[in-house]
Amino acid sequence: QKEVEQNSGPLSVPEGAIASLNCTYSDRGSQSFFWYRQYSGKSPELIMFIYSNGDKEDGRFTAQLNKASQYVSLLIRDSQPSDSATYLCAVWTIGSQGNLIFGKGTKLSVKP
Amino acid sequence: DTEVTQTPKHLVMGMTNKKSLKCEQHMGHRAMYWYKQKAKKPPELMFVYSYEKLSINESVPSRFSPECPNSSLLNLHLHALQPEDSALYLCASSQGSRAENTEAFFGQGTRLTVV
Numbered sequence: 301q302k303e304v305e306q307n308s309g310p311l312s313v314p315e316g317a318i319a320s321l322n323c324t325y326s327d328r329g330s331q332s333f334f335w336y337r338q339y340s341g342k343s344p345e346l347i348m349f350i351y352s353n354g355d356k357e358d359g360r361f362t363a364q365l366n367k368a369s370q371y372v373s374l375l376i377r378d379s380q381p382s383d384s385a386t387y388l389c390a391v392w393t394i395g396s397q398g399n400l401i402f403g404k405g406t407k408l409s410v411k412p
Numbered sequence: 413d414t415e416v417t418q419t420p421k422h423l424v425m426g427m428t429n430k431k432s433l434k435c436e437q438h439m440g441h442r443a444m445y446w447y448k449q450k451a452k453k454p455p456e457l458m459f460v461y462s463y464e465k466l467s468i469n470e471s472v473p474s475r476f477s478p479e480c481p482n483s484s485l486l487n488l489h490l491h492a493l494q495p496e497d498s499a500l501y502l503c504a505s506s507q508g509s510r511a512e513n514t515e516a517f518f519g520q521g522t523r524l525t526v527v
Binding site for chain 1: 453454455457460468470500502514515516517518519520521523
C-alpha cells in the first residue's frame with residue numbers, strides 16, 4: 301500500500317514567519333513530488349514540483365527532497381495571511397500510470 | 413498558459429437525471445484525469461486517459477462513464493447517481509504519464525449535488 305503522510309495541522313504561524321510543511325512517503329520507487337495549495341472550496345493549485353534530491357527555490361517557496369529518508373518538505377518564507385490554505389503533498393511512482401498519491405493535507409493558518 | 417476549463421461550475425441533479433461534466437485543455441497535454449474530492453479529504457483518482465485511451469479505471473461504479481472525444485476534451489457522463497456521490501469533481505491534465513512530465517494541472521472543478 302503506497303502511502304503519503306502529512307501532519308493534518310492546523311499549523312499556525314505569525315505573519316512574516318517561515319512555515320515548514322512536511323511529508324513522508326512509503327514507496328522508495330517514487331520519482332516525482334508535488335506540492336499543491338488548496339483554498340477552501342477551490343481546486344488544488346500546483347505551486348512546486350521537485351524530482352531530484354536537494355532544494356528547489358521559487359520565490360518565497362522552497363521544496364526540499366531527501367529520497368534516502370523518503371521525505372519532502374515545503375518552506376514558505378515571509379508567510380502572508382493569503383498563504384492560509386491546505387497544502388497537499390502528492391507523489392508519483394513509476395508503474396502507477398499517472399496515479400498521483402495524495403497526502404491528506406496540512407492546514408496552514410497565517411495570523412496577521 | 414496552464415488552464416484547464418471545467419463546466420459547469422455547479423450542478424444539482426436528481427437521482428434519475430442524466431448529466432455530463434466537461435473538461436477542456438489546450439496545452440497539448442496527452443494525459444487527462446478525473447478526480448473526486450469530498451470535503452476535508454484529498455482528491456481520489458477515478459479515471460486516467462493517456463493518449464485518448466482509458467488507462468486506469470479505479471473501480472468506479474458504472475453510473476460514472478468517462479469519454480475522451482479527442483486529445484483536448486474529457487467528459488464524465490453521470491446517470492442514476494446517489495446522494496453520496498455529491499462532491500467536487502476535478503479534471504486535471506499533464507503532458508504525459510512519465511516521471512519527467514507528470515506535473516498535473518487542475519481545473520476549477522464542478523461542485524455536484526445529488527438530491
